[in-house]
Each structure stands twice: as structure tokens, then as C-alpha cells.
Amino acid sequence: MNAIETHGLKKQFGKIVAVNDLNLSVEEGKIYGFLGPNGAGKSTTISMLMGFTKPNGGSAKVLGYDIITQHYEIRKLTGYLPERPAFYENMTGADNMQYFGKLIGAEDLEQRIPELLAQVGLEGRGDDRVKGYSHGMRQRLGIAIALLGNPKLLILDEPTTGLDPQGSHDIREIIRKLKKDNVTIFLSSHILHEVQEISDVVGIIKAGHMLVQTPIENFLRSSKGTLAAFEISSPMIDDRFVETARKVKGVESASILDGRLHLTMDEPAVAEDVNAALVGAGFRVREIKEIVPTLEDAFLKVIGEKKEG
Structure with a gap:
């Protein structure tokens, strides 16, 4: 089964067509690099997949659930890290996790929170207020929150933007470990060397259209990508x-x-x-x-x- 599958997906804002006839296929257990220039429709696509925005046409399923009629089920099984995650600044990292965990109905939070903080490299920092976190720590906290519900699918929107080399490396290692746990990763990023390093499949969109969707090694060696x-x-x-x-x-x-x-x-x-x-x-x-x-x-x-x- 595919973790994500869309057919002719379309989203239009007034006269602007953000996503047009998009056919997307993400196999379970893979890391999928979702690429495109600015304004290509990547964020709009993610917004539709998460049920935040309704499409104007086409259809899509995430983990077998329809994005229009079953978005609640999708959110229970999907972890999501937006490009600019928001937190309660005066609360601690652990308290933020407690709050968001209760919102999604996550279980065993008392045990899960310290485990996830350790998994993302924030062990010993969970009791610090978020307003004192660096950008890299915020990204780690965002991933920890996205993992609270033991998701089968993790959608990451620019997870390493603004991070130093060590921070970016650490995030990539977290992603690799999640893949070993059979979590499907849908990764939107403009940092192409990182996508090349960890992705199994690449999909490239421009002006809302899918240009290429193929295993990354095939793409690199094919005439579509390069001679x-x-x-x-x-x-x-x-x-x-x-x-x-x-x-x-x-x-x-x-x-x-x-x-x-x-x-x-x-x-x-x-x-x-x-x-x-x-x-x-x-x-x-x-x-x-x-x-x-x-x-x-x-x-x-x-x-x-x-x-x-």
C-alpha cells in the first residue's frame, strides 16, 4: 500500500492555480524527497494532505484515508513538522509536548516524552523554557512533538533550514533511524545535497505539475536528469x-x-x-x-x- 497517493489533485486560489493535476505516489517505508522551486506548490500540497486546505479537484488518500472526509484519522496517524513550528515560549519543552500530546490523544505521555527528548538529542533540556532554545533545538522539539502519536507517516517541511552543519547532520540521522522503524518520511526541502543523501525516491514539481517521480538513483542517471x-x-x-x-x-x-x-x-x-x-x-x-x-x-x-x- 502507498502511504500517500493523489490523482489529479488541484488547488486554486482565485485565478492562481497552485497545484494542478498532481499525481503523487509515496510507497510505505520510503524516504520521499519532495522538491520544486519557490512557488511550485509544495506547501499547498502538504496543506491538502494534512486536511488544512480543501482541494478544488482530484482525490487523495493518506494511509488509506480520504483527505477530505477522513482528515481526522490522517492526523492521528501522521506526524507533521511545519517549516516554522510554533510553541508556547514560556512553557518548557516537556510541557509543550504534554500539551500537544493531549491535543492529539497520544498515550503514555509520561513515558513517551522523555524517550522522545532523548531520541532527538534534547535529553536534559526538557525542563528548559522554549524561549531559551536555539533554532536547532526548536527543530528537534518539533520533530519530537510530531512523533508523539507513534506516526506511520512523518511529513517534514524544510526540517534543516537555518541549521548549522552539525544540527543538519543530527536531523538526518534522526530521519534515518525513523526509516529503520518503518516510518514513511515525506520530506520537502530545498537543501538538495541533504535530500540526495537520505532519500529513496524524488518527486519534482513546478507550477503545480509533477515533472519527475522516480527512485533517486534512476533520476540521477537518467537523461531526464543528466547524461x-x-x-x-x-x-x-x-x-x-x-x-x-x-x-x-x-x-x-x-x-x-x-x-x-x-x-x-x-x-x-x-x-x-x-x-x-x-x-x-x-x-x-x-x-x-x-x-x-x-x-x-x-x-x-x-x-x-x-x-x-
């Missing part, structure tokens, strides 16, 4: 070397950079044909190394292609 790129080292790189490689079927570009031949090609298998062609022409090939693209490279390319189209 396959390789770097070839040889003691005898010259113009004839470059021309020999360029003539191989499937090679899109070939150029010399820092004394190495850089190639882009339709698929990784073309590298074997390039090697055979170079050796056959009498050249000595020292090393062929694939250049693994970043999520940022792939994201910018697919967004740019859509803009040009």
Missing part, C-alpha cells in the same frame, strides 16, 4: 584522441579539461564502446571513471528543460 558523464585519463590525449571518442555512437560531447577527456553520453554502457575505439586506434587508456551527478545538477537540468519547453 551519463565519464572522465578518461591517458598519457597521450590530443585532438585525434578527442575525435576518436567523439565519433562513437551515443557520445554527446567530448572535451579536454585539466588534462583529462570529459565525455557525456546517452548511457553508461557507451563508455565500453569508447574504450574499445580508443584502444583500437592505438591509444593507451589509463583510467575510465564515471562522474556521478549531483541532485542539484539533475534538478536544475530538468527544471530548465521544462522552462525551455
